[in-house]
Amino acid sequence: xxxxxxxxxxxxxxxxxxxxxxxxxxxxxxxxxxxxxxxxxxxxxxxxxxxxxxxxxxxxxxxxxxxxxxxxxxxxxxxxxxxxxxxxxxxxxxxxxxxxxxxxxxxxxxxxxxxxxxxxxxxxxxxxxxxxxxxxxxxxxxxxxxxxxxxxxxxxxxxxxxxxxxxxxxxxxxxxxxxxxxxxxxxxxxxxxxxxxxxxxxxxxxxxxxxxxxxxxxxxxxxxxxxxxxxxxxxxxxxxxxxxxxxxxxxxxx
Numbered sequence: 308x309x310x311x312x313x314x315x316x317x318x319x320x321x322x323x324x325x326x327x328x329x330x331x332x333x334x335x336x337x338x339x340x341x342x343x344x345x346x347x348x349x350x351x352x353x354x355x356x357x358x359x360x361x362x363x364x365x366x367x368x369x370x371x372x373x374x375x376x377x378x379x380x381x382x383x384x385x386x387x388x389x390x391x392x393x394x395x396x397x398x399x400x401x402x403x404x405x406x407x408x409x410x411x412x413x414x415x416x417x418x419x420x421x422x423x424x425x426x427x428x429x430x431x432x433x434x435x436x437x438x439x440x441x442x443x444x445x446x447x448x449x450x451x452x453x454x455x456x457x458x459x460x461x462x463x464x465x466x467x468x469x470x471x472x473x474x475x476x477x478x479x480x481x482x483x484x485x486x487x488x489x490x491x492x493x494x495x496x497x498x499x500x501x502x503x504x505x506x507x508x509x510x511x512x513x514x515x516x517x518x519x520x521x522x523x524x525x526x527x528x529x530x531x532x533x534x535x536x537x538x539x540x541x542x543x544x545x546x547x548x549x550x551x552x553x554x555x556x557x558x559x560x561x
Contacts, residue, residue, distance in 0.1 A: 321363075368440055381452070395515075417524055438539060
């Protein structure tokens, strides 16, 4: 796997944006369901994909192709407020027949949140996963870039310019704005073809957890976050416990 391949991690919004930036075009035949690393059968399948290849993954950093990392392949990791992540997962899992059949997902949010906070989720503990990625970032500053969903949503052009600079693609303001508009959640939804693709996109609202969490849910979540992330330097909005960012965080936007 060469250094012309970029991996986006954990977010399908970037899966629409990055291919367009790399190809300097508003058009893209890139489909998230075809480009998830977890669903690729073998290396031959990867070789058949047009370059530059953009893969999306929910995997841990330890599970990414070692050759890609060794050769300096770029990785973009996007982080979202875990409360919104949990709510999104709750709705997504309850719409996915495979997940509900295999994992027995609760249809009651508070019960689901209890499982989420314990790490009993499809991809394991959100907290452990983000701490692992945070440690990975310290060792791969030049080729690893962290984005925050809230920044991309609320400060779109600033985030797009930083992302383009990292990827080495055009930073022309008009082009970036056009890509951003083309890849808005509303526009992406219009282009979805299959029911399976549609369950990957819901509201995309920052702070949507506030419409569904009870006060008890929120208090419990903050308590667990404080315990699990007490040594973390991540700058996540909407949680009650934060720490001061370290010097090394500047390079990769942590």
